[in-house]
Amino acid sequence: MAGFGNPTQAAYSTIRELVENSLDSCEDAQTQPMLEIDIQTINADTIMITVSDNGTGVPPEQVPSAFGRVLYGSKYSQQQKRGTFGLGVTMAILYGQITTDSPVVIHTQTHTSKGVLYKLLVDVENNRPLVESKEQLSRNAVGTTVTVQLRGDLKRSLDRIVEYIRLSTVSTPHAKFSLKIDNEVVLELGGWSKTLPAPIRATKPHPRSVDMELLRRLISRHSEKSLDSFLQSCFQKIGSRTSARFLRFMNLNPNRLMSEFTRDELSQLAQALRKYDGFERPDSRCLSTIGKDEFLTGVVSVFNAKLVEYASRGVTEWQGNPLALEAILAIGDEFPRSDVPTLYRFVNRVPLLYDSSEGVMTRVLKRINWTRYNAKSCEPVALFLHLCSTKIPFRAAGKQSLASIPEIEHETYHLFKELGRKLGRLNDRSRRSARQVKKMREFSRSFRQIARFSTTLAGQDEVPSTDELVKQLFEVSQDE
């Protein structure tokens, strides 16, 4: 039950899982997300969380499996998504079920099917949904509303929940959120940007990204195919020539039927696909970075930052998965003051709030000598780092920090260094302008004295203003 260790974390994780699914669904629907989060206190230690969205809705026949079965999913393609495991919402439902013995309530409607309201439980032993009731009930629009009752500590988790929503509007600046607690609206946030992200393409998996699980799933659909045709039809970057080269190099029979492979042979095939270096780099059209303008809009709208700088790295890969990183350096009074910039972490647009001291991103941050860039001497500095990939190497099922993957470490390091250099330049500039201001003040004082003295010497009464003169002098020196 990772992520649901105690009532405080459970309240936060439940909201996070429901919100993630809702945002994914709105992205599929290509609409501006309008999410309503409603928390009701039932008694001292029980709360009811409802998240409502305007996404695609869930086809009625899929509701029981999507919500009541762990690892439900039939992914044969790669695409950047917030959800990756097919685990999240069922974990939230299970925690609610175990702690309060209540079913989850799902009210959903799609463009092609009428509204339906399900109440269901999870049969833990058999990993199966148990439908308690199902009725036709029209919704006022297409989308999904999920209600979970659970043992949760709202008081303790509220700060994190609010922080999660705030940061979600940084990474998804076109989304709008409202948070209601016991029928009172306590937060309305987002909609900073009107631009929807471009649709994300689903691509076939890259051969270097296979594992046994994926291979088995693909074979279950293509068992009648020969090895050669299986490789060409199930993977990206394998055409007839690449396939022939790979099979020759590995000394494999192209005509062997997939159904004839033994477990050991499949494991060898998976290994060979991962090792062969003759495949082109993975397709990156299945990634969706936030992008410079949108990311800056998010940071400036939420944190009132004074100075912001954006940097990004080109698309690269880790183990056959395309990988892209982008980051913002921001200076402003709202960030905590510290020798090292405060780090805000995002993966596939999801903010990570827990385990901030662990994981590869924080480790890289600490590896850099920030005093070199005078991080201490200026106003508080923050870094917003966004990583996107079709696979995220979380350290644990709680999905809060990343494992040390050399490619990710390398990319993060160089991105931070680039922003560090920008910070250094900003600091130099502000030091230079501070020196300039001081000099200008001294000149003004001296010029005023000279003007007063000259006026007396000339026997005049009115001292002329020297402001314009000083201004012109400094304009000239700046031009030079």
Ligand SMILES: Nc1ncnc2c1ncn2[C@@H]1O[C@H](COP(=O)(O)OP(=O)(O)OP(=O)(O)O)[C@@H](O)[C@H]1O
């Ligand atoms: N609000 C929703 N709108 C549309 N579909 C949904 C919604 N919530 C859940 N689903 C469907 O149910 C599936 C299972 O959700 P679940 O959260 O368990 O897994 P996931 O999001 O795919 O991965 P993860 O374990 O990382 O959360 C989703 O993949 C999605 O197809």
Ligand SMILES: [Mg+2]
């Ligand atoms: Mg999910």
